Amino acid sequence: MSTDSKTKKPLNSGKSYYVKSFGCQMNVYDGERMGEMLSDQGMQASETREDADLVVLNTCHIREKAAEKVYSDIGRLRRKDGSTPMIAVAGCVAQAEGQEISRRAPSVDIVVGPQAYHRLPELINTAKTGHKAIDTDMPPNSKFDVLPSRPKQPRPSAFLTVQEGCDKFCTYCVVPYTRGAEISRPWGEIVDEAKALVDGGVKEITLLGQNVNAWESEDDKGHRQGLDGLIRALDRIDGLERIRYTTSHPNDMTQGLIDAHSNVASLMPYLHLPVQSGSNRILKAMNRSHTVESYLEILERVRTARPDIALSGDFIVGFPGESDEDFEATLEVVRAANYSQAFSFKYSPRPGTPAADMDTQIAPEIMDERLQRLQALLNEQQFDFNRKLDGKNTRILLERQGKKDGQLVGKTPWLTSVHVIAPDAKIGDMLDVHIDSAGPNSLQGSLIRRKAA
Ligand code: SAH
Ligand code: SF4
Ligand code: F3S
Numbered sequence: 001m002s003t004d005s006k007t008k009k010p011l012n013s014g015k016s017y018y019v020k021s022f023g024c025q026m027n028v029y030d031g032e033r034m035g036e037m038l039s040d041q042g043m044q045a046s047e048t049r050e051d052a053d054l055v056v057l058n059t060c061h062i063r064e065k066a067a068e069k070v071y072s073d074i075g076r077l078r079r080k081d082g083s084t085p086m087i088a089v090a091g092c093v094a095q096a097e098g099q100e101i102s103r104r105a106p107s108v109d110i111v112v113g114p115q116a117y118h119r120l121p122e123l124i125n126t127a128k129t130g131h132k133a134i135d136t137d138m139p140p141n142s143k144f145d146v147l148p149s150r151p152k153q154p155r156p157s158a159f160l161t162v163q164e165g166c167d168k169f170c171t172y173c174v175v176p177y178t179r180g181a182e183i184s185r186p187w188g189e190i191v192d193e194a195k196a197l198v199d200g201g202v203k204e205i206t207l208l209g210q211n212v213n214a215w216e217s218e219d220d221k222g223h224r225q226g227l228d229g230l231i232r233a234l235d236r237i238d239g240l241e242r243i244r245y246t247t248s249h250p251n252d253m254t255q256g257l258i259d260a261h262s263n264v265a266s267l268m269p270y271l272h273l274p275v276q277s278g279s280n281r282i283l284k285a286m287n288r289s290h291t292v293e294s295y296l297e298i299l300e301r302v303r304t305a306r307p308d309i310a311l312s313g314d315f316i317v318g319f320p321g322e323s324d325e326d327f328e329a330t331l332e333v334v335r336a337a338n339y340s341q342a343f344s345f346k347y348s349p350r351p352g353t354p355a356a357d358m359d360t361q362i363a364p365e366i367m368d369e370r371l372q373r374l375q376a377l378l379n380e381q382q383f384d385f386n387r388k389l390d391g392k393n394t395r396i397l398l399e400r401q402g403k404k405d406g407q408l409v410g411k412t413p414w415l416t417s418v419h420v421i422a423p424d425a426k427i428g429d430m431l432d433v434h435i436d437s438a439g440p441n442s443l444q445g446s447l448i449r450r451k452a453a
Contacts, residue, residue: 016044018052022069023060025246026179026208027091027114029159031058033147034090034117040148041121049077054086054124059093061174063348067093074105086110086127090117092178095136096351102132109133114179115164118143138180150193152200156397156428157242157411160197162190162230163209168249170276171287171354172319172347175210184215187225187233194234201428204242204397205234213248213257228256228264235266241430242397242413246272247314250290253298261306268413269306270340273298274314278333279326282319286355292333299337310340310385310414317374318347318367320358327370334377340385340414342378346371379440386416386438393448396420398429409442417442 017038021031034056035045046052057073060066070093078084088110089101095113102108109127112120113136126133165180166173194205207227209215215227223229231243243266250273260267275295277283283291302309315330334342346367349356389412396410396418406423410431419442420433433445 014042015053016046017054018046018049019056019058021058025159026161027058029161029208030114036151037147052085056088056090059089059091061092061096061178071105088112095178098136099134118146144185150196154201156399157204158197158202159208160193160205161208163212163215166210169287174350179210182214184217187217187219191233195237198237198239207245211249211252212245213252226254226256228260231260231264231267235264241266243267244270248273250295250298258301258305269309270415271302271309272312275333276316278330282322282326285321296336311337313339313342315344315374316347317370318362320355321360322362331377339378339381341382344374383440386443389435389443390438393434395430395432398425398427418445420445422447
């Protein structure tokens with residue numbers, strides 16, 4: 001029995017839920033699908049966690065800080081009168097820690113892994129009886145067979161998970177353990193979901209996967225297709241203006257996908273291709289299975305296919321055994337690659353991963369110093385990239401309201417944010433703008449002329 005069952009509010013259809021997602025875009029996508037499923041069950045989305053009868057914390061386990069955050073968040077759900085909502089911990093911490101979570105935080109009623117959340121309604125029923133409900137099964141692919149189809153949602157941009165899990169086992173990373181083996185969703189399912197999103201008003205779809213470019217499946221005619229084939233099929237959907245994909249692994253970057261960047265009109269000139277380190281010795285210890293040279297050679301082919309491509313990446317500093325020389329090599333690869341944007345992290349030892357047991361862990365102050373130097377260089381490159389757009393004309397997709405009166409914020413094809421005063425425009429419009437000035441993180445633009453949405 002739950003120790004908290006007496007202070008819990010009963011949960012029924014007609015009650016409200018709040019889903020908070022942390023971590024990567026795939027978690028954001030999962031959080032949306034959980035919400036859609038709960039709505040389908042007759043529950044209502046709540047604006048705030050304070051008013052919700054059920055709070056789902058959709059968690060991330062990638063670094064220690066992210067994983068520990070869930071416990072302080074659970075603590076904050078206790079209300080002034082001592083009661084708590086029904087609490088479900090979903091996502092990668094749920095998968096990694098399982099019932100340990102409800103032992104450490106007894107107010108947690110439900111623990112559900114990323115491949116089992118379609119069973120949330122049954123788990124809620126179990127929790128209603130005062131029992132802890134835990135489901136960290138990994139039934140292959142089945143959640144997508146069970147989840148309700150996507151409701152109409154008038155918004156400009158949406159995520160669509162096409163590939164899940166990872167078989168790469170980089171020695172620092174928890175994803176293969178929390179998300180399971182690499183699987184590709186079937187062709188028809190993805191095309192149908194994309195059409196439903198576009199029907200609802202979506203103009204841009206970002207295809208998601210831990211290794212999205214490893215996606216492969218048969219098309220509707222039984223032909224084997226890679227991600228480029230899928231992108232070409234989605235490009236034919238009327239009303240879908242922009243296609244993006246993330247995250248890609250260098251080893252799965254096929255020439256077909258590179259070529260798609262030169263001849264698929266709706267495929268945006270943006271590539272997130274993490275290298276992690278610029279030292280071959282460290283890449284080997286990370287089990288990355290690519291080298292600095294093979295990475296740079298891919299970039300060369302990508303830039304031949306699409307010279308204006310914006311490149312993004314991920315970096316880890318302070319991986320066990322990383323010497324000053326190894327770190328200098330990382331700065332060197334950054335200079336050679338020239339990023340428009342990038343994410344960089346201090347190495348965080350994760351339980352159960354091989355790197356956590358390596359006896360050459362790096363001191364925190366060395367990591368801090370390296371991260372600062374790396375981020376200074378990456379910020380400089382980002383600002384340079386933004387400055388090159390200054391004075392140019394481009395097309396943006398409006399995504400949200402800005403802070404000023406009549407101001408809207410949209411994205412360029414290269415994923416840079418542009419602030420523009422356009423009182424007659426609305427979210428979801430595509431606008432032609434002139435870039436008037438560039439800042440380190442965004443651009444200022446002015447309207448050239450209004451295009452029909
Ligand atoms: N599948 C993607 C990204 C997965 S996780 C890829 O292979 O590139 C997102 C990023 O988190 C990784 O690219 C890596 O830079 C970072 N990351 C993963 N594990 C980490 C750890 N233990 N410590 C610090 N950063 C980590
Ligand atoms: Fe993690 Fe490596 Fe898989 Fe990316 S490729 S998810 S970093 S194990
Ligand atoms: Fe985090 Fe899981 Fe994504 S660990 S980064 S939420 S796959």
